[in-house]
Amino acid sequence: MNTSRQTNRLRLIDTLRGITVISMVIYHFCWDLASFRIGLTDDTLKSTPVYIWQQSICWVFILLAGYSFNLGRHHLKRGLMSLLSGIVITLVTVNFLYDQRIIFGVLWLIGVSILLMIPIDRIFSKSRKQAGIFIVVSFLLFLLTRDINHGYLGFEGIRILELPEFLYNGYFMTFLGFLMPGFFSTDYFSFLPWFFLFCTGYFSYFLIKGSKIEERFFKHGIGIFEVIGRNSLLIYILHQPLLYGVVWMISKVV
8 A cells, every 4th residue: 555545545534533623512512501500401412313423423523533543553552542541531530520420431442442442453454355345244233232331232223132230230331331230421432332343344444445445535634733634532532521611601691
């Protein structure tokens, strides 16, 4: 793979990631406003359009994370950095912002997914011609386990199989996706189902690589969004405390 193609591919990926980060910041700003009852309510956030918006952020961000695994090096370092960042955020929010605590947030998911993908990548290197099959299987597994947090296999209310209650016990099982009673986190991305969506993005790289889609679209980007996309980790770590502080000050004025 030549250097120019790698750069072109990253331009689009960074642009999409940047747009998604901006969408995430706006969503979290609305979430904070609703928390302080400033112009928005919890019912607004639970509406179907807002739910679709929120899910679009999650899906795109995790798909891009899986796809981007193939574009970089130092996977062990990146995985550990993401996981460590997630742990730090958990410790800070649990100790200083308990009502806004983040346990098993998206950085936990991304970090563990990258680390687990390192051996999977080595195994898959011999079967990359079957990428299309792996994409379908990964995405179907994502749909099948989408509502595992709620006690069953299925997607968006379509119940396929009830799961035994004994699975939903303890923090480790909660991280896997079997949500224990009383657990609360303002940002919760369990390993299942989201790892399967990460895998879908990962396998998509091999289907797109060398295609006309890559040649036509992946060399284009939008500068400001690219910059934001390349700094997504820093923005994710900093944006919510800053937003919360801003909304808190607005609430005092209002």
